[in-house]
Amino acid sequence: MFADPRRGHPVAGFGRAAAALEGRLYGDSRARGAVFTGVCVGAAAALGVLAERSGRPAVRCALTAVTAWAVLGGTSLAREGMIMARRLEDGDLEAARARLSHLCARDPSGLDAATLARATVESLAENTGDAVVAPLLWGAVAGVPGLVAYRAVNTLDAMVGYRSPRYERFGWASARLDDLANWIPARVTGLLTVLAAPAVAENGTREAVSDSWRILRRDGGRHPSPNAGRCEAAAAGALGVRLGGANSYGGRLELRPELGDGRKPEVEDVRRAARLSRAVTAGAALAAAALALGAGR
Template identity: 75%
Template structure:
């Protein structure tokens, strides 16, 4: 098999492995990367952009170099691509978290749901009622469908194992230091900006795939994506959330609290506020979009082989 065919097969097999096994509870490679990043931050941290650039560049290039070494090893490229894909994908675990939140809210366990929300986002859950928790969960499922699944598949199709590992490094660093607070405003700037760049095309692809998977609400998903996708303060999250809002027939956005700071986000969609029952619908939509992205990646790679 040529490289593009091996890459297509490896991505498909990795998606299957993620669907069957999801993320391991212990010994996850991304967790090991996070510990390495935390140790390097301890050594390099200073309240400056240059130190943050060095921190980000060291870890991302290191991850890409590890991926390049894996591709050039004697191991079959299909297997190395599959292993890397499984390691960096989080689509199955994301959908499971959504269903877990749905189960807690369906059982009226608000305290349990508030405690569990941190598995999906950094929003302050104290004081959130069932509807607010449902909105937070649906919005997180929408945004993280891109981060956890579509973006890794995109970069895996473009750049193979180095692309898979480098993307997950970028996204993990953004989650660790990409905050606008006193500690990370400057040190985390490079990680946050690089994450925006890395997710620019995948987020828009996520929006389009969400429209394609919307079935009876396809027209509404497309309309809301075009109208509201750019309204979000994030250059990428709005595309995903707007498409999900239209596809599910709900209205997302509103007042959010993060670490004591309150933000007023623009509303997306013209439907009702999300309810508990919409969480499972959003989880199913996220799974469908992931499967569609895997199919698109494989078809694109095979088409490239034929074109050559």
């Protein structure tokens, strides 16, 4: 119901604290990176444990609600997709390129409308897993500590989990921990995307579900990430598009395998991808609630 605040976001505060700690601990080694990751995630989890143990049930309920709001990003993610859709529909490529950084770290300079549309669709698909499904599932099984610890892991990966000269070794622990934390949620995201495919079906409900499941099984493991490919492949099948190709990150070109066998994404597919993200978000909320109830939380 409520998107991220424009200023003073708790996750941004964690990011600033982590950046300050990085300045003190940084060294070009996996060991130092592991210590950095352990301190940041451990501190977040410890705060979560203290929060969950404090007060009466009503207080714990309020703390859980506030924490869930702080770590979830589905509403803002879908809104960013719609902003990109409007700018691309208006033909304002400069504004669209400037906005792409809100969704991913790709170099937007020189991207045309079709490539910007593909980048947006891929980012919406992948980030629905990171921003919605994963935190909800971790919260369902581990409460407030699960919520904050997962968001800490994911934030560290976004900060230092790069294969760059600075972070190749220092960011290794953060990147691998993020892969581990997202392993099950990414596959759940793929399944939820298959179930949500009717929300964006162009050629019939049954065909959309069948195509999404087929592409998920066939192409989900082709992506260099052990998790992102599951989310993107299922979305490609649901939308009837083909994702993947050349991406530029800070001057470094990466060639990603193609996912799906439909047409290339077009501008109108951005709105469909945002709608699909919302449908997966709703499914994830129901699944997490059922999981929490089943676990006696």
